[in-house]
Amino acid sequence: MSARLTRARRKIAGEHLTVPPGEELVERVGVVCEIAYLAFTAGYAPGSGTDVLRAELSGEAIRLVRVLRSVLPTTYERSDLDALLALMLLQHSRRDARVRDGRLVLLPDQDRGRWRQDEIAEALELLTPLATAPASPYLLQALIAAEHAIAPTTQETNWSRIVARYDELLELGDSPVLRLNRAIAVAEADGPRAGLDALSGVALLGHRLPAARAELLWRAGDLPGALAAFDAAIALCGNEAERAHLVRRRGQAADDNRPVRGAE
Template sequence: MDEVLLRSLTPGVLAVLVRRGADFAAAEDAVQEALVEAVRGWPAGMPRDPRGWLITVAWRKFLDGARAEAARRRREDLVEEQPQAGPAPSVDDTLQLYFLCAHPSLTPSSAVALTLRAVGGLTTRQIARAYLVPEATMAQRISRAKRTVAGVRLDRPGDVATVLRVLYLVFNEGYSGDVDLAAEAIRLTRQLAASIDHPEVAGLLALMLLHYARRAARTAPDGSLVPLAEQDRGRWDTGMIAEGVAILQSALARDRLGEFQAQAAVAALHADAPTAGETDWVQIVEWYDELVRLTDNPVVRLNRAVAVGEADGPRAGLAALAGLDAALPRYTAVAAYLHERDGDPVTAARLYAEAAHKAADLAERDHLTRQAARLNAGRGR
């Protein structure tokens, strides 16, 4: 059984049922029943039109369930009104499904879970494992999300920016267990890029590819974090970098700059440097200036302070940091790094230890703890 094929067909099939008027939750249940029949029957012989077969079976499953309810007459009238021949293009259907799963009435975590379930075709168990939560907890989250969008009509243009934020959240979750969420986010963003011609969709895809290309070098054999400046650049995926840069250049040529294109430009400059010492920090600061103009995001300003510290020296970086809220995530770690660069190991060690205490991620906490220990050991000698 070709699981990849089934997962790729699932969102389009689900979207057809929703477009025909099926309630989202009922449509999703019907599609799952059709997938079960496919798993059972396709090994003996795959149909000539797998997608059409799934739509037919899922629609039949939905109608069987609808007839068992009080709304049977309304559902049967709806069936008579809907075309039973070839469905609309899957690209349009899937795009609508993206917008539905990223509906503004959903919380970010619910939107991510529903996107992985409905568009990504992942099982509830796979999503739960990726998020390290019990399957029952994830099932409840997805059920609530489905109920929330049950009455939403797909008759107005969706918000591309919301869809992109959801996909970026998926990417930043990384991976755990048998589901690589970063790779899944790339797959879904490729699918979206094939569905809609938008420079920010291309920008997000480029950003994901450029970051993912460095993945193999990000951790040491013992699982510890390897900072960007210390990574073995020979382990970076040059093919993926080249693809990301090409996609970014095409998007930037359209002169409709957005947040994800600017972030991708920063990532591309890091990828283009043969060594950490050859990084074009001046140009990176310029791109962060663009990001500040586009978003006025305090996290962007924090990253800009690091870049300023590299381009103009640690004192300049600390000056840029001074105007920011010390409660920002990674603020203390950035301050520690800049103080170390400025030749103040005592303050840097104290701040590294403080940052380690605040870190939510275990790998980051261990890295910061080692940085503090390294400086303290140096003072001891």
């Protein structure tokens, strides 16, 4: 690896590198943004292993976006890049509250006093001038994250506005993940049965869909259905910390059937 890095440095030093023009630059920046957000997500919600989160990886993805913003020409339209940075900062700001004693802590149970207010403030400052910018996936996701950041509690979150943001996102591009997240917001706004109706027809591999169904079925009073969905989610979950959380939730449901909200 050391030899490869040395050869790469020599090659770069011997070449005359220029910033690509126009649409080519936009395309390349878009690719870097996608890679950075994938890396951030791998740190924010690891799909496998023992970690609840990998904050260093998410932080490195944020650093990459900052570097990209610093080297772009001043004439480059960077609203989408600013929205991406805001989105990352808002999600990353909750890292200290998402883990307690090595366990995953869902959003309603997080100590909001442990959220990084400096990062939230920076993100909101980035989003303020984008109020009139054209809708984009990064911007709409950042606005959703901002709703959580400014709400004093889960109950005081403007869930109807979040549902509307997801509707805008779906107009830009449909996906099962978006529909899953929208259904969770619908459940918070209009109740678990409405959330289950919104999940109807959603096809998504992995544990997150049955996990969401389990929570909503539990809240709706369908204990057998909730337990079956928890079992399906547990069987599909590759992350040990999330799997342990699902096992605990199933045990709670089996013990007392008390509905408790849950969104990461």
